[in-house]
Amino acid sequence: MQSTRTTHRRRALAAAGSVLALTALTACSSVDDGGSGDGGGDGEGGSTLSELQDAGEINVGFFGEVPYSYMEGEELTGATIELGRQIYGELGIDTVSGTQVEWNALIPGVQADRFDAVSAGMSILPERCEQAAFAEPTIMYTTAFLVPEGNPNNLTDWQSVEGGDVTVAVTQGAIEAGYAEETDVDAMEVPDRQAGLDAVMTGRADAYALTGISLRALAEETDQPVEATEAFVATINGEPQIGAGAEVFRQEDTELLAAYNEQLSTILADEAAWLEIMEPFGFSSAEFPPEGLTADALCDPEQDLSDLADELGMDY
Incomplete structure (x- = not known):
């Protein structure tokens, strides 16, 4: 039987679909510094991996969300950026540069060769897997609410916002927008974290729903x-x-994806090594991917998530 997550996630991204298509058509056709410019495949011009190794630089698309990937002054940083720096460095690509775009432009941007990969902790969803290639899970996600001090509405889980008694701000194109679409939640879409914070502070929303790690950073x-x-x-x-996030590549960049996954596997084999990279950005063992979780499973629209959670020993 088809998983119910297919319906709500398809609905969640349907509103963004026209934006994605339009952005893909209007995005420039050449890459920024460090890109392949040939669609990234293994054609006559050589593979994307070999071209990036020759250039010594990879340009990644990022959204600008703390603590994943963002600018700190003139420096590109964040948990996914630093993880990428280590992995790409092992592949002979010593420089990681970035192009900041809106969330809904990340996948169209990598498809259109504006950059070589997406480093934004993007959640692995079946609909997204139809458009791009996801590396193995690197970050686990939970959900939280940003609320006024004291949590006046006593919000504790998603069921506590169902019923329309509260208004929840959600980021356009994000997983939480899909949750709201599929359930009886009065939701308003915002473009980014600052807008979500503003919505709560002005009383236009009672809460802002996002990943727990993002909201902890925002509150601090x-x-x-x-x-x-x-x-x-x-x-x-x-x-x-x-919810699990990963690096994103063009579907034809199979060699680059395989090389990235190989280096990632050595880090995921040692939780302490993962924490050394991720802990400075507020991540903990709670966000470490469980053994056995794969991108293939999360990309499969037929996958029963309850069964998968039970297999992985997850509490929910």
């Missing part, structure tokens, strides 16, 4: 009277949502 960096709730695994229509 702002002086506004807000707090992040305890993170939780969202249950939508009775099914736990296994």
Whole structure:
């Protein structure tokens, strides 16, 4: 039987579909510095991997979201960036540069050769897997709410916002927008974290839903009277949502994807090595991918997430 996550995630991305298509048509056809410019395949001009190794640089698309990938002054940094720097460095690509775009332009941008990969901690979803190639999971996600101090509505999990009694801000194109689409939630879409924070502070929204790690960082960096709730695994229509983020490549860049995954596997084999890279950005063992979780499983629209969660021993 087809998983219920197919329906709500397809609906979640349907609204962004026209934006994705339009952006893909209008995006420039040549890569930024460090790109292949030939669609990234293994054609006569050589593979993307070999071209990046020759150039010694890879240009990644990023959204600008703390703590994943963002600019700190003039420096590109973040957990996914630093993880990429280590992996690409092992592949002989010593420089990681970036191009910041809107969230909905990340996949169209890599498809159109504006950059060589996406480094934004993007969640692995079946609909996205139809458009791009995801590396193996590198980060596990839980959901949380950014709320006024004291959490006046006592929001604890996704069920606590269902029913339309509260208004929840969600980022356009993000997983939480799909959760709201599929459930009885009064939601308003915002373009980014700052807009989500503003919506809560002005009272236009009672809460802002996003990944727990993002909201913890946002609550810590702002002086506004807000707090992040305890993170939780969202249950939508009775099914736990296994959220995992990964690096994203063009589908034809099979050699680059395989090389990235090979280096990633050595880091994931040692949780301490993963934590050494990720912990400075606020990640903990709670975000470390469980053994046995694969991109193939998360890309499969027929995968029953309840069964998968049970197989992996996940609590929800």
